[in-house]
Structure formats: structure tokens, C-alpha cells
Amino acid sequence: MKINFFKWIRDVRHWKTIYLFMMISIVTYSMIGLCRQLSVSSIQKVLQLLTGQKIFALLFLGCLAVTPMIVYDKVYADKLSVPSRGGFFNMTSWSLNVVNNVAGTGGMVGASLRYALLGQHVNARTATKMSP
Numbered sequence: 001m002k003i004n005f006f007k008w009i010r011d012v013r014h015w016k017t018i019y020l021f022m023m024i025s026i027v028t029y030s031m032i033g034l035c036r037q038l039s040v041s042s043i044q045k046v047l048q049l050l051t052g053q054k055i056f057a058l059l060f061l062g063c064l065a066v067t068p069m070i071v072y073d074k075v076y077a078d079k080l081s082v083p084s085r086g087g088f089f090n091m092t093s094w095s096l097n098v099v100n101n102v103a104g105t106g107g108m109v110g111a112s113l114r115y116a117l118l119g120q121h122v123n124a125r126t127a128t129k130m131s132p
Contacts, residue, residue, distance in 0.1 A: 070090065070093045073093040073114065076114070077089070096113045
């Protein structure tokens, strides 16, 4: 009995599954909390207080904040010789950064998603050893 239990603990697949469900649970719990705190009327009130200059500043600063990670994705893709041109790559990179920021797991979710996206073009050993 002990041998089977320790063998189960050493099996990486179980930990990956547990990790996946933990991340999904944490993100779901966070999103439920956000939905309870926010209402459409409160969002409308805040948006009505914003001037055109403030909205422009928010959009500009938001794009500026995401730029380093998009550049990181492009450099990483270039080092792996993965095509990184076009709207699909930019949209995917933007989406990965949004998910990573919402999940807030210190980059673990973003790294996993980047590997899932870029790892399909190269073998796993090259993708995990490579860092920009």
C-alpha cells in the first residue's frame, strides 16, 4: 500500500491535474468576488466622471503597460524560430497577458499558456531551456 501511494505522489501527471484544478478554482473564486463587488450602475457612475483626457490617458497607459510583455513574447518567439508576425500573435500575446494579470499567480499561468502556444512549434526540451 505504501509503495503505491508514494508512486502516485511521484507521478507528475497527478500534480499537473491538481494544479490545474487549483488554478481554475482560484480564478473562479476571484471572479465571483469581483462580480459581487461590481454592479453595472457603479461602473456607469465611475465612467461618467471620467473626462476624455482621462479616458485617453487610461488607454495610453494600459497599452504602454502591456508593451514589455508583448515584446518579450516576440523575442521569445524569434529565439524559438516561431512565426510572430500578424494580428493572431499580437492578439494571443495580449490575451495571455490579460489572463496572467487576472489570475495573478506570479506568471505561472502565463508561462503555461505561452508554452502551450509556442511549444507546438518546437520540441519541449528547446522551449523549456530557452529564455530571452
